[in-house]
Amino acid sequence: xxxxxxxxxxxxxxxxxxxxxxxxxxxxxxxxxxxxxxxxxxxxxxxxxxxxxxxxxxxxxxxxxxxxxxxxxxxxxxxxxxxxxxxxxxxxxxxxxxxxxxxxxxxxxxxxxxxxxxxxxxxxxxxxxxxxxx
Numbered sequence: 001x002x003x004x005x006x007x008x009x010x011x012x013x014x015x016x017x018x019x020x021x022x023x024x025x026x027x028x029x030x031x032x033x034x035x036x037x038x039x040x041x042x043x044x045x046x047x048x049x050x051x052x053x054x055x056x057x058x059x060x061x062x063x064x065x066x067x068x069x070x071x072x073x074x075x076x077x078x079x080x081x082x083x084x085x086x087x088x089x090x091x092x093x094x095x096x097x098x099x100x101x102x103x104x105x106x107x108x109x110x111x112x113x114x115x116x117x118x119x120x121x122x123x124x125x126x127x128x129x130x131x132x133x134x
Contacts, residue, residue: 041114043081047071048121051098055122058095059085060106065095071122086112096122096129105129 047057049071058065059081068079085092090113096105105126112118112133120131 043086043112043114043116043118045079045081045094045118045120046076047079047096048076048119050074050121050123051126052124053098053100055099056097058097060093060095061085061091070099081112086114094118094120094131096120096126098126107131 045057045059045068047055049055052073054070054072056070057068057077057079059068060066061084066082066085068081069077071077081092090111091109092112093109094107098104103126105122107120107129110118110131110133117134118131119134120129122129
């Protein structure tokens with residue numbers, strides 16, 4: 001009887017495990033609710049904000065800023081990158097501009113293609129801010 005239960009559990013576990021792999025899952029450390037599929041072919045940015053002041057988020061391309069939106073303290077937000085940001089080449093930067101502050105954070109130029117996800121973690125010390133591209 002034990003052997004049958006083990007075989008059944010193993011048989012049920014394999015499809016569940018494969019289903020998790022097939023979906024692509026959630027990037028490590030991310031809230032599954034914050035990660036929704038981007039519209040087909042659109043690149044998007046998720047900002048996890050751990051700073052003390054609300055911020056405006058901009059995409060910067062060739063020196064021009066395009067406001068994506070704002071993120072309040074201790075919150076997360078998702079922004080779909082407009083086509084103009086990636087038009088003519090996939091390189092752009094993200095600017096985090098704390099409201100009421102003279103300091104901000106500008107990411108180095110990154111190459112991002114359609115359908116990709118940029119995850120930006122903004123820390124209380126802006127110099128510890130990190131990002132990943134999936």
